[in-house]
Amino acid sequence: MATFGIALLAMAVFWEGGIKPIWRPAMMHGQVTGSPLQKINAFIDVVQTASQRLDVRQATEALASRMASGVGYFSHVLARVPAMIGYEQGRLTLRALTHVVQPRFLFPHKPNLGGDSWLVRQYAGIHVADEKQGTSVGLSYMAQFYIDFGVPGMFVPLFLYGLLIGLIYQSLRLAAPSPLFFQSTVMVIFLQHFMSYEGEIAKLLGGLIQTWLFFLLFLYVCAPWLHRHLLAHAAIPSTANAPA
Template sequence: MLFLCSGALWKKDESPVLAFCIGYQWLFVMIGYIYYLITGRFLASNPGDVEGAVFLSMLGFLVMTVGIRLAFKAMRTLSRKSSLRRENSEPYNIKYIFWIIILLYVINWFIEINPYRFFGLTQLFDQMLSFRSVFLVLLFLEIASQGKGYIYGIGAASFFFLPTAAGSLLSAWSTLFFMLFLVFISEWKPWLKTPIMRMRNKKILTGAVGAAVILCTLGLIWQGGGVKGSWRRSLSMEVEHVKPIEKMGILGGLVKEGTLQFDFQGDYLSLIERMSGVYVFTQVLDYVPKVISHEQGRLTWRAIEHALKPRFLFPDKPGLGSNSSLVIKYTGYWVAGEESGTSIGLTYMAEFYVDYGKIGMFIPLFFWGLLIGLTYRLFFVFSPSHRFACAAVITAYLQPFASYEGEIAYLLGGLGLVFLTYGTLLLFLGSWFHRLLRLNSVGSRVKHALSQGLEP
């Protein structure tokens, strides 16, 4: 199922971000199940209907893939226009992009930017800040494409990574490695057999594997080495009002301590348990409708209403509450919630099951895939160049489409807001950015063409 869905969504000369998101969700379904098949031990207290949850999830991925592909087919005319932009796309100036990134992120080193201080504009302000990452991905894409400027990539990655890691309770640092992995895979073109491209493809594949290995290693230290818990406790106490640069030092000390205490045998189980997102769905299948009846669409309409009423237009809109409350209600098990500073998601597939049952759940999953595909294609229409569009979709879809454990209200609202924010900025400022960043040197264009295995 993984290869079927990924193959259907991985389009030539485009970022495989949608295929990656399906693959990442697949991991959260399968990793705990595979461990269960090998050891006979389920990481949750009760395996529940684990086979049923895995089967429904796999079928759900297939249905979403069909929805995305149909959206692509419906947008063929607009896709032809974006393909013309790809053919006429010019390389961007790596140095210019680097300095834009420095200007955009320098404030994060000295001031804690908290979007939640802007009540009513929190989500909008947060998405505008996240748009800065488009330039970071654009820089990585240009470096991989042009085969030069690696020092700029290392500098920009460090400038982004340190304050991002030190400024979040969550594992926001992992975003950088997801971006790098997607950039490498985007530039991997095994169908081009020229000697230059073969050598280039080997380097790109090595980089992708390296990014994945570093991510897994840091994930083990973060989750299994106890860094995550220690860092959250620090942020909730005396570190909360410390300057970002000082936070980096504190986090660095925790990482060093976690590395010294690292025990692979015990720590890898902690990471597997964290990534076993399907276990909640297994409990829901045992609880609904045996104890609680299906909701007949209540959760879906709650999500749609929440998404259609952004807080900056409806400041009095009530909050959704903790995700954990849904888990408690539809599984019958108590789980940690807001009182402990954490939250456990019901998973959007389990929500659709609670609403519509084993058959009906695939209807909203199809429309969710259709919406993903339509918005994805529109990014290529709004963007001033194919390269800019690839950078935008890599940044935009990692949050609302890569999460298996997410609540549909947050996923739907997140997709709508990121599409409106990014789409507006690309539509009105994209052409200006394109002119500013273009690489106008004839010699540089020739070198770029040669690096692609093309005629200059």
């Protein structure tokens, strides 16, 4: 496990400080073209170039800065709200709830949420890259709850959000035909969700509920049949082990 962690850290440093500064601009400016095989060859060339030019110290600092960006943005928000910008009194949370309860097939003119960089620019006061540069920099939902309600009001929606996650967890446990199905489903839903911690609450909440409903339907409709099929297949002795 320790070896795996070290290898994962090394790959993250190599990506953030070596590959990403070369590969992302090339993708953004349309320099990577051709067939999928040609793109793979181009990526291999970038990896080789990055391995020769990698500055480990600079790459480590870039990775640390990237991993701590959410905390850094939140600290800027704390300094600016409400000293320079007033609390939003629930506007961001209401925007998220409105977006979730209005499915697009019933509300085709529902506006797209777009990128999240405007939150960092407006409330943290940091001019980060946006969708015009081919990226989106998010502000954590904890910071958004603070912008809406301040302290201690932010802890109420945080508690309700955690309660929702707990209810989703429990519903999946009750619907799953076996612990294996339950664990697999929970890993897919919550790993993806918590990795997007810095995303906008409207997108996180909508994505969480949509994914939950999909897997809940799968567990009720398809998983029982699949579970019985797997058990029946496992119970059939193989030809090699069958008695002569």
